[in-house]
Amino acid sequence: MSLNPDPDTADRLLGAQAAAEVKGRSLWKDARQRFMRNRAAVAGLVALVLICIFAFFGGFLAQYEPDYVDFSLIGANAAQGVPSFETGHYFGTDSSGRDLYARTVQGTRISLLVGIVGAGVAVIVGTLYGAIAGYTGGRTDGAMMRTVDILMSVPYMFVLILMLVIFGRSILMLFIGIGLISWLDMSRIARGQTLTIKGKEFVEAAHATGVRPMTIILRHIVPNLLGLVIVYATLLVPQMIITESFISFLGLGIQEPNTSLGALISNGASNMQYGVIWQLAFPLFFFVVTLFAFFFVGDGLRDALDPKDR
């Protein structure tokens, strides 16, 4: 820049500024642009969309039902049940002679559902709990957050398995069990953010005009928590998928004929010494890619939405 910029440049700069002001950019549009500039996050998003398409529509391509047993292929060894396009078993068959492609589609779908339901419960319960505790403050806040502290120090995996054993192993029970623990972290995050929002002028204004506390929480606080909540929800989904797969790997989670990626990995792992490596490789591939995709998208969202890093 020279010390005396010519008037033309100055005019042009002013004009550009005016144009930019007219256009205006919302917070969300800003965030979207930042997200789109992050290559890893966009790649993760693309992978995630592909996996969702695979999980929900991949079944149409399958030549077999996931629970159809081909008796001639039971105990598939390195020679039989190999992945091939001719037989229609794209991913080969599992040790019970079932089509692994159809099984993987089903497993991916159930794993995704568990992750999303877990994160959904966390978003609804955790956000409200945290916002109420943070906004109310005082003794209520103390009691509510101590409860969370206590629940967090319970070894939940063991309690979850205890629950599954006692109330029977079903998808519903798994959802309930995972939902019960998933909201704890979220409530802490929501509470912390609520404490900073609480002191802002618009909340004070709402309070001064006599808006009821619950309305303030729902209309003024929760929408401002949304960015942070979305980020942590995205990072929570892979945690939930790992939790479910952990339990299913032990054989205590999802029950036949349903399956999940953890159960498929477990089956593949117990048969890998027979040369049927594809039984481990395909579920493992989808598991790892799904987790990677969620982590990258979550990181990208954090960079785009988290006001701390701006």
Next chain:
Amino acid sequence: MLNYVLRRVAIAIPTILLLVVISFVLMYSAPGGPFNSERPLPAQVMANIEARYGLDQPYWKQMFDYVWNVVVHFDFGPSFQYRDRTVNDVIAQGFPVTLTYGFWSFVVALVVGVSLGVAAAVRHNSWLDYLAVGISIGAQVLPNFVMAPILVLVFTLWLGWLPGGGWQGGQVEYIILPVIALSTSYMASIARITRSSMLEVLNAGFIRTARAKGLPTSRIIWKHALKPTMLPVLSYLGPAFVGMITGSVIIDVFFSTGGIGQFFVNSAFNRDYSVIMGITILVGVLTVTFNLVVDLLYAWIDPKIRY
């Protein structure tokens, strides 16, 4: 300080009691008793068995007896499936095994993770840094139940270097794979936390002063930078410990090491409630105690913390 310690202990005790009570209520509300089988037992036999295990007592009496025995005598009662064994026997048999490889996993995760993180931060933006970041991102998606089969596939089936399971009294070659499988993802997290914390510390004013004084880099790192770097790592050790205890279930089942995890899962399949409860409570007590120790250490090391 004393006030803080007392307050922390005051939270820890109800937590443990709550855990004991919750497990008892869960167990009690289970449909069907542990002795219901397909062939019903004669009424007199059933009554005798129930008397033997105290199941004929009223609800509150059973709960009180259980809590009393656990808290005062450290007695978790008899196993419902194995007549010749108590839950204490099961724990005495399995716990040393879990403790052995759990301890080594913890040491490996901490030492390797911190070294990797420090090296990455000191050589910021070098190949070492990229390697460390790559490992810590990659290991996020490799939880123990993914690591275990991969390790066995590579080191047992393909290379044939190490046994793929068993314990054999804890010989070294039987410990290596469980330790790697259990520690990898925590090692990666510790490396990531150490790296970012170290990078922050290295930018601080007191490090610049140390450099300006002309101190050698190694002295700056080990003497001045390491202690503040370790604070966030320390606060991660609690969750890491819990994760490793939980992960030991996978290790025990996959490698057949015979630790408490194996008994836990077997009991889950056999509906051996007393063993499941005993192990759950043991793990809960360990967790709460460990978190307490970490918190107290933290308050002791970091003078800035308010308590």
